[in-house]
Amino acid sequence: MDRDEEVLEAPYRLEYTYQRSTGPVIGRFLGALRDARLEGVRTASGSVMVPPLEYDADGAATGEPTVVGPGGVVTTWAWVTEPRREHPLPHPFAWALVRLDGADSAMLHAVDAGSIDAMRTGMRVVPRWQDERTGSIRDLACFVPESAAAAAAAAAAAAAASAAAAGDDRPPVTMFPSPVALDYTVTAGRHLSAYLRALAERRIVGGRCPVCTKVYLPPRGACPTCGVPADAPVEVADHGVVTTFCIIRIPFDAAPFPPPYASVAVLLEGADMPIFHLLRGIPPEEVRMGMRVRAVWVADDQLGPTLASIRWFEPTGEPDAPHDQIARHL
Amino acid sequence: MSASRARRRDVAIVSFAQLPPVRRDTARDETELVQPVVTAALRQAGLTRQDIGFTVSGSCDYLIGRPFSFVTALDGVAPWPPIAESHVEMDGAWALYEAWVRLQQGDVDTALIYAYGKSSLGDLPAVLTMQLDPYYLAPLGIDAVSLAALQARALLDSGRATERDLAVVAAARRGGAVAELLATPYLVAPLRRHDCPPISDGACAVVLAAGDAARRHARPAWIRGIDHRVEPHQLGSRDLTRSTSTAIAAEHAGVATIGPIDVAELHAPFSHQELILRDALGLGAEVAVNPSGGALVANPMMVAGLTRLGEAAARIHDGRARNAVAHATSGPCLQQNLVCVLSSEVAS
Numbered sequence: 252m253d254r255d256e257e258v259l260e261a262p263y264r265l266e267y268t269y270q271r272s273t274g275p276v277i278g279r280f281l282g283a284l285r286d287a288r289l290e291g292v293r294t295a296s297g298s299v300m301v302p303p304l305e306y307d308a309d310g311a312a313t314g315e316p317t318v319v320g321p322g323g324v325v326t327t328w329a330w331v332t333e334p335r336r337e338h339p340l341p342h343p344f345a346w347a348l349v350r351l352d353g354a355d356s357a358m359l360h361a362v363d364a365g366s367i368d369a370m371r372t373g374m375r376v377v378p379r380w381q382d383e384r385t386g387s388i389r390d391l392a393c394f395v396p397e398s399a400a401a402a403a404a405a406a407a408a409a410a411a412a413s414a415a416a417a418g419d420d421r422p423p424v425t426m427f428p429s430p431v432a433l434d435y436t437v438t439a440g441r442h443l444s445a446y447l448r449a450l451a452e453r454r455i456v457g458g459r460c461p462v463c464t465k466v467y468l469p470p471r472g473a474c475p476t477c478g479v480p481a482d483a484p485v486e487v488a489d490h491g492v493v494t495t496f497c498i499i500r501i502p503f504d505a506a507p508f509p510p511p512y513a514s515v516a517v518l519l520e521g522a523d524m525p526i527f528h529l530l531r532g533i534p535p536e537e538v539r540m541g542m543r544v545r546a547v548w549v550a551d552d553q554l555g556p557t558l559a560s561i562r563w564f565e566p567t568g569e570p571d572a573p574h575d576q577i578a579r580h581l
Numbered sequence: 582m583s584a585s586r587a588r589r590r591d592v593a594i595v596s597f598a599q600l601p602p603v604r605r606d607t608a609r610d611e612t613e614l615v616q617p618v619v620t621a622a623l624r625q626a627g628l629t630r631q632d633i634g635f636t637v638s639g640s641c642d643y644l645i646g647r648p649f650s651f652v653t654a655l656d657g658v659a660p661w662p663p664i665a666e667s668h669v670e671m672d673g674a675w676a677l678y679e680a681w682v683r684l685q686q687g688d689v690d691t692a693l694i695y696a697y698g699k700s701s702l703g704d705l706p707a708v709l710t711m712q713l714d715p716y717y718l719a720p721l722g723i724d725a726v727s728l729a730a731l732q733a734r735a736l737l738d739s740g741r742a743t744e745r746d747l748a749v750v751a752a753a754r755r756g757g758a759v760a761e762l763l764a765t766p767y768l769v770a771p772l773r774r775h776d777c778p779p780i781s782d783g784a785c786a787v788v789l790a791a792g793d794a795a796r797r798h799a800r801p802a803w804i805r806g807i808d809h810r811v812e813p814h815q816l817g818s819r820d821l822t823r824s825t826s827t828a829i830a831a832e833h834a835g836v837a838t839i840g841p842i843d844v845a846e847l848h849a850p851f852s853h854q855e856l857i858l859r860d861a862l863g864l865g866a867e868v869a870v871n872p873s874g875g876a877l878v879a880n881p882m883m884v885a886g887l888t889r890l891g892e893a894a895a896r897i898h899d900g901r902a903r904n905a906v907a908h909a910t911s912g913p914c915l916q917q918n919l920v921c922v923l924s925s926e927v928a929s
């Protein structure tokens with residue numbers, strides 16, 4: 252199925268601002284990268300693992316660090332014609348597994364070779380370092396094909412770093428930023444889209460389960476009791492009864508009003524599931540279960556396919572509903 | 582080992598249903614992907630939701646970008662009154678493995694397994710990068726196609742395959758003339774577009790039954806062996822040209838001892854991986870591989886592996902095959918592999 256005119260969609264970004272702790276083995280390796288130096292670790296069986304891990308594949312703890320490289324050999328490679336935004340180089344480059352001199356395992360990084368014709372398995376490469384290094388795998392900008400000039404540049408960078416490190420009192424690398432940002436285009440699906448579009452017309456549309464006849468708000472792809480779509484459209488009133496509520500007394504970034512204010516579950520007339528919204532027009536301490544309320548809609552020019560088309564609910568002033576009426580909806 | 586094997590309950594795949602995978606399914610949310618396949622699989626098995634002893638699903642919330650998406654999807658199996666339920670953040674093939682283990686306990690006789698994946702909402706390469714080592718790989722932003730290309734190059738360098746061999750696999754699964762495929766440009770060299778899977782949305786469901794509950798069916802696909810193995814995550818420590826984990830899982834699942842194999846459904850998202858897997862499973866030229874088209878034709882994430890088990894079982898259900906091998910993979914460059922041997926005969 253291609254784009255569906257009936258279905259609403261919107262951009263959405265999922266972001267986490269994680270920091271990662273490194274532990275001593277990875278932290279030491281990243282600290283060495285900060286000093287423009289490549290280090291492996293000796294395993295119990297005597298081989299040298301690069302990049303180092305805390306344990307080898309046999310489950311034995313790894314031991315002492317050992318300097319490797321700086322040069323190495325490409326054991327396999329792949330050529331990227333169109334780099335992605337998050338790749339290490341903005342122009343065509345190779346990914347490669349590189350077995351550094353003195354190492355028994357290979358590490359993955361980019362090779363800035365200029366052209367696919369310059370790449371072959373078994374070729375020698377040397378590191379190119381970032382000028383600013385922070386303790387990250389990206390302190391190693393990439394590898395480049397080994398040449399006299401490239402080797403000299405790598406040696407000079409390492410010498411400069413080692414001189415700088417001599418009088419260095421920077422703390423060891425123990426943490427590094429590891430943010431996550433993923434972009435999506437979320438789609439509402441056909442049922443939710445119909446519900447949201449009705450809100451833009453000051454209408455509230457639920458979905459009836461054909462088996463148990465319960466009216467869900469919004470309509471759902473499946474009644475959780477009957478396992479069939481609950482999507483026969485049912486127009487629901489914009490007034491109803493408070494089934495339960497809470498009073499928010501603590502301010503937070505996304506709070507719609509300064510506290511205190513009431514958040515309520517409202518069972519709209521004609522629906523079997525309450526919706527959650529805000530209640531205004533009454534002091535918070537007077538909010539009650541069973542209170543009759545009605546929707547306060549935004550102005551016509553602010554209506555949209557969102558529950559925010561209802562600003563909040565307010566009391567109607569009618570006598571409260573008896574508890575029996577809400578008991579099975581709590 | 583053999584003593585405990587003798588005590589195992591006989592368990593069979595008794596039904597399989599899937600949505601036709603599509604590039605982008607905007608109309609259905611996760612509940613709506615799950616509900617039709619679960620309903621169809623139960624109907625095919627002649628069971629109702631109340632008959633099912635254990636329910637387990639496979640999916641990944643990052644695909645859809647919604648935390649606890651698998652809980653929302655549960656509405657599709659009618660979980661009220663509350664059911665015995667579990668979930669793996671993996672391909673549904675591993676959910677089936679959990680259900681098989683659960684049925685070995687002997688107190689329940691049926692299990693429902695489903696999987697759904699909706700990759701079209703996000704940037705799949707960026708999502709898949711998140712499954713990598715967060716210290717050494719994820720910060721480089723290396724994507725799944727690039728990782729597979731490193732493996733393909735290693736296979737070509739080993740002399741056990743050529744770019745033409747890759748194109749032959751692609752042509753067999755998705756059509757096209759080999760010479761024309763080889764004339765197309767590289768996507769990430771040495772892989773061309775036809776060597777790589779499409780991005781797909783989809784869902785599927787399987788019902789397992791044990792003992793007499795399975796014998797009620799005309800042609801149950803008996804699970805004669807099932808096993809899964811994982812390799813180290815550090816790529817530079819692995820021999821990318823061999824799938825050692827598949828070979829060990831195959832040995833434990835009994836691929837070599839089942840007798841003539843009619844069909845193999847291999848979860849090989851990239852063309853060269855089919856060659857590595859055939860080798861690891863020891864499949865001869867007489868075995869029909871991926872008559873369904875496999876993951877080169879449709880690759881809904883978290884679904885494509887369980888689909889291989891379902892497709893292989895369906896060939897036994899309809900009498901086209903007597904013995905079948907199904908395989909599922911997870912992680913970069915065939916890191917983790919599951920092998921299942923299915924037969925129309927409950928025991929030899």
Ligand SMILES: [Zn+2]
Pocket residue numbers: 460461462463464465474475476477478
């Ligand atoms: Zn119902």
